[in-house]
Amino acid sequence: MADARIDYVELPSATAHELTRGFYAAAFGWDFTDYGPDYAATTNGTTDVGLNGQRADALSAPLPVIRVDDLEAALDAVTKAGGTIARPIFSFPGGRRFHFIDPGGSELGVWSDA
Numbered sequence: 234m235a236d237a238r239i240d241y242v243e244l245p246s247a248t249a250h251e252l253t254r255g256f257y258a259a260a261f262g263w264d265f266t267d268y269g270p271d272y273a274a275t276t277n278g279t280t281d282v283g284l285n286g287q288r289a290d291a292l293s294a295p296l297p298v299i300r301v302d303d304l305e306a307a308l309d310a311v312t313k314a315g316g317t318i319a320r321p322i323f324s325f326p327g328g329r330r331f332h333f334i335d336p337g338g339s340e341l342g343v344w345s346d347a
């Protein structure tokens with residue numbers, strides 16, 4: 234998995250989704266694509282940003298997301314390396330992903346469009 238890299242960061246915005254979106258648009262000129270009423274993301278950078286306005290799914294901290302070609306192989310590698318699976322593989326608009334907790338306690342996601 235030499236070409237795996239963080240290419241996405243999801244920010245929780247459940248308490249002020251529209252204000253958060255407006256802030257980034259005004260401060261940095263970022264354009265967002267809507268993926269439902271409570272989720273928006275940039276789609277034009279090398280590292281894109283998602284704003285998760287869904288209270289039930291939003292984490293309390295930013296979620297770095299690593300892109301890989303083979304999601305099942307990544308899940309196996311994370312488990313064998315000592316990571317704890319926080320959310321098993323699930324589908325979302327654009328692909329599939331899972332979340333894990335690293336040995337230091339940080340939660341990250343891993344995704345694939347395949």
